[in-house]
Amino acid sequence: MEITAAPLNYLNNGHSLASWLLTKDHKRIAILYLLSITAFFFLGGFFALMIRLELLTPAADLFEPDTYNKLFTMHGVVMVFFFLIPSIPAVLGNFLLPIMIGAKDLAFPRINLLSWYIYVLGGLFTLVAAISGGVDTGWTFYAPYSTSASNSHVILAGVGIFITGFSSILTGLNFIVTTHRMRAPGMTWFRLPLFVWAHYATSLIMILGTPVVAITVLLVAVERGLHLGIFDPALGGDPILFQHLFWFYSHPAVYIMILPAMGVVAELVQAFSRKNIFGYTFVAFSSLAIAIIGFLVWGHHLFVAGQSTYAGLVFSIISMFVAIPSAVKVFNWTATIYKGSVSWDSPMLYAFGFIGLFTIGGLTGLFLATLGMDIHLHDTYFIIAHFHYVMVGGAIFGYLGGMHYWWPKITGRMYPEGWAKFAALNIFVGFNLTFFPQFVVGYLGMPRRYAMYAPEFQVYNVLSTAGATILGVGYLIPMIYFAWSLKHAPLAGDNPWGARGLEWEIPSPPPTENFAATPIVTEGTHQYAPSREVGIV
Amino acid sequence: MSEPHPGYQPPPVAIKPPPHGHVPHHPYLQHHFDSMAQQAEASTLGMWVFLVTEIMFFGGLFTAYLVYRHQSPLGFQEASHHLNIYWGAANTAILIISSLTMALAVRAAQTSQPVRTQITYLGYTMFLGLAFLGIKAIEYTDKFKDHIVPGPYFQWEGLYPKPAEQFYSLYFAMTGLHALHMVIGIGIMSVITFMAWRKTFDSDYYTPVEVAGLYWHFVDIVWIFLFPLLYLIGRHYHAG
Amino acid sequence: MYYAVFAALIVGTALTVAVAFVDLGAVNNILMLGIAMTKALLVVLFFMHVRWSTRLTWVVAASGFFWLLILFGLTMQDYMTRGWVDGTLR
Numbered sequence: 050m051e052i053t054a055a056p057l058n059y060l061n062n063g064h065s066l067a068s069w070l071l072t073k074d075h076k077r078i079a080i081l082y083l084l085s086i087t088a089f090f091f092l093g094g095f096f097a098l099m100i101r102l103e104l105l106t107p108a109a110d111l112f113e114p115d116t117y118n119k120l121f122t123m124h125g126v127v128m129v130f131f132f133l134i135p136s137i138p139a140v141l142g143n144f145l146l147p148i149m150i151g152a153k154d155l156a157f158p159r160i161n162l163l164s165w166y167i168y169v170l171g172g173l174f175t176l177v178a179a180i181s182g183g184v185d186t187g188w189t190f191y192a193p194y195s196t197s198a199s200n201s202h203v204i205l206a207g208v209g210i211f212i213t214g215f216s217s218i219l220t221g222l223n224f225i226v227t228t229h230r231m232r233a234p235g236m237t238w239f240r241l242p243l244f245v246w247a248h249y250a251t252s253l254i255m256i257l258g259t260p261v262v263a264i265t266v267l268l269v270a271v272e273r274g275l276h277l278g279i280f281d282p283a284l285g286g287d288p289i290l291f292q293h294l295f296w297f298y299s300h301p302a303v304y305i306m307i308l309p310a311m312g313v314v315a316e317l318v319q320a321f322s323r324k325n326i327f328g329y330t331f332v333a334f335s336s337l338a339i340a341i342i343g344f345l346v347w348g349h350h351l352f353v354a355g356q357s358t359y360a361g362l363v364f365s366i367i368s369m370f371v372a373i374p375s376a377v378k379v380f381n382w383t384a385t386i387y388k389g390s391v392s393w394d395s396p397m398l399y400a401f402g403f404i405g406l407f408t409i410g411g412l413t414g415l416f417l418a419t420l421g422m423d424i425h426l427h428d429t430y431f432i433i434a435h436f437h438y439v440m441v442g443g444a445i446f447g448y449l450g451g452m453h454y455w456w457p458k459i460t461g462r463m464y465p466e467g468w469a470k471f472a473a474l475n476i477f478v479g480f481n482l483t484f485f486p487q488f489v490v491g492y493l494g495m496p497r498r499y500a501m502y503a504p505e506f507q508v509y510n511v512l513s514t515a516g517a518t519i520l521g522v523g524y525l526i527p528m529i530y531f532a533w534s535l536k537h538a539p540l541a542g543d544n545p546w547g548a549r550g551l552e553w554e555i556p557s558p559p560p561t562e563n564f565a566a567t568p569i570v571t572e573g574t575h576q577y578a579p580s581r582e583v584g585i586v
Numbered sequence: 587m588s589e590p591h592p593g594y595q596p597p598p599v600a601i602k603p604p605p606h607g608h609v610p611h612h613p614y615l616q617h618h619f620d621s622m623a624q625q626a627e628a629s630t631l632g633m634w635v636f637l638v639t640e641i642m643f644f645g646g647l648f649t650a651y652l653v654y655r656h657q658s659p660l661g662f663q664e665a666s667h668h669l670n671i672y673w674g675a676a677n678t679a680i681l682i683i684s685s686l687t688m689a690l691a692v693r694a695a696q697t698s699q700p701v702r703t704q705i706t707y708l709g710y711t712m713f714l715g716l717a718f719l720g721i722k723a724i725e726y727t728d729k730f731k732d733h734i735v736p737g738p739y740f741q742w743e744g745l746y747p748k749p750a751e752q753f754y755s756l757y758f759a760m761t762g763l764h765a766l767h768m769v770i771g772i773g774i775m776s777v778i779t780f781m782a783w784r785k786t787f788d789s790d791y792y793t794p795v796e797v798a799g800l801y802w803h804f805v806d807i808v809w810i811f812l813f814p815l816l817y818l819i820g821r822h823y824h825a826g
Numbered sequence: 827m828y829y830a831v832f833a834a835l836i837v838g839t840a841l842t843v844a845v846a847f848v849d850l851g852a853v854n855n856i857l858m859l860g861i862a863m864t865k866a867l868l869v870v871l872f873f874m875h876v877r878w879s880t881r882l883t884w885v886v887a888a889s890g891f892f893w894l895l896i897l898f899g900l901t902m903q904d905y906m907t908r909g910w911v912d913g914t915l916r
Binding site: 627630631634635637638641642645646648649652653656657671675678679682683685686688689690693796799800803804806807810811813814817818819821 | 828829831832835836839842843845846847854855858859861862865866869870872873874875879880882883886887889890891893894897898901902905906
């Protein structure tokens, strides 16, 4: 069909199924991840819509309460472990990290492929658990309900999460070694793109935290299967220990989800304001600070669980410190935009959305980290709203922004910008309509995880369900135009945004080897206009 | 869209010619690395990072041990008396010897000693690993005979049946996970021995032996901590 | 040198078993864990070659133990402060 042979790139370099399934190319593995996490995203989204439909009315009229319990559990498990945690690192990180540091591939390409297969295997376990009747423990698997009381498929889902954990560990390991050992000549640590810094910090959490949750869910599975008395009080165990071990990982895990998105936003803000990041070193180190402090605060999930009052105080105080590096990031992005030459392309819309929504999500997090306040708000919809502002308004906005920004690089094609702007607006409106009422209704006292609620809360729930519908449509639109763009959209060229960074200096889509020859880096990779022209840096 | 944005500047990087286009590559150099040194550094760093995840993996169990020992110190003391300290000590010694032979195997590869020497040391290592598992099997059998395996058939004569059951839950979880690592280690060693037999390793290329050695030593270290924690602490109260 | 380290490890094992049979009060536990730490350190430094490795390897190895301490420390600061508030179990 094409008159001149297209230059060989990673997409047309082999078309057989085996050339994809046995590939060691980080870019192809990123595509494999993209397809699988998208499938899980829509599965999790389906569960979410079912939840919202049930909550349209105060009575449990669409589903039995038991079914509802399984719906919110599967929504949480699928979204957290199979979408949010791998989303940006495994897709955009896998694709871009080697290119951004001037390497031909990750340090361990075979382990990279292995991590995808492990992910798929863990996903299959969870799917089997879902199909054969589901799990009803909540995504947190709290003991002793998970170890003895629940008669749903906890072992299957637990093993699925255990397996997927190793996929995450291997990705983190690969990123760390790659960042240390594969940087191109001249690519010093302080010339690294902030995206790479964010992924380095994320990888630290992946390798230090994930093993702990792996052993914890494994112990739950073993306890159910073999009656070892680890967490069940009836067998002499301590359920609070489960919560400690679980949140030692699962609190830092929310930083696994948000840090890569912060890395994306740092890139977007620079590219679409035509300015260097304000305070590069601060932003780079704030990623590390978030990763490290994130490990010291898990006890704020246990304020009403029976942990000692003093431990609660300590965790409450340390939790406040996470706000500092987070605020550094928000302020520095804003300062970067200030007096920049801002263009309102669709990726930038997501970046703006991220900054606003993450700020709301982060500040409400401070409410919840305050010991006294949390007694009132614990296990209400306020919590649900808070972490969805961070996870959806933060992580998913970052992910979508990044996908739009790098889509021309990944596929070589542009997407219809008008539709993209419309979808971004749609998602923003839908998201706020879904989750803002939940802050209110949570503050008024509506508890989470029930199929029924008091009638006076209905108006907020109707608003929320309406928003969820808009949000759902908003997610479908990019799916459609991204798929359409593969064949029909105009070619993007190497650098459609006029952005900086090594990934924009190679062809789109990149060749299999990324670089014809190893690049030598002579200055920071994100030097936009010189600083005196913009006045502030 | 393909128009460069105003403010676009030329790329900041120079592309250099292929670094060593005519130098023949070492046969074991993978295409994405520039040099054997880079490849070796990446592999050892990778193993170290993996070992850190292993520390945290066992760390969950050690935390559980710490919490429960804190909650019922007397019960744990009583329970640990049923473990055979001599088997435990013997196994500790066996693992230490295996670590020595492992270190010597790495050294043999590193200094290009004959294949026979490399294989001998690796063989000793695997044999000692199997010996460890054999003793572990004897100990486990004794526990089954004495009905101190947690679960419906657990029986305990002492004053603290609940903490004892918990102690043995942790005992089996920790030593079981450790034994699993030993089995994996022996599996890795058999692959390494096969590679050594194929004359793979010399002073230019010995990364696989070295990396496998790191793993083996780590499993040894876990046992170095498990032995006093499970077998020894509190022993002296009945010693006299 | 490997043999010297090996001898030290075996002596340490013998010593720790011997200590287990002598009642020294709380010193018992400190000694046994101290010996275990020393043995582990010897293996890490010599058998695992950290003594001759890059600073990065030191940092990676140390961070593993540091994070283990975070896990132990912050968990135990809950369990060890239970019941500090009068009239409650918390």
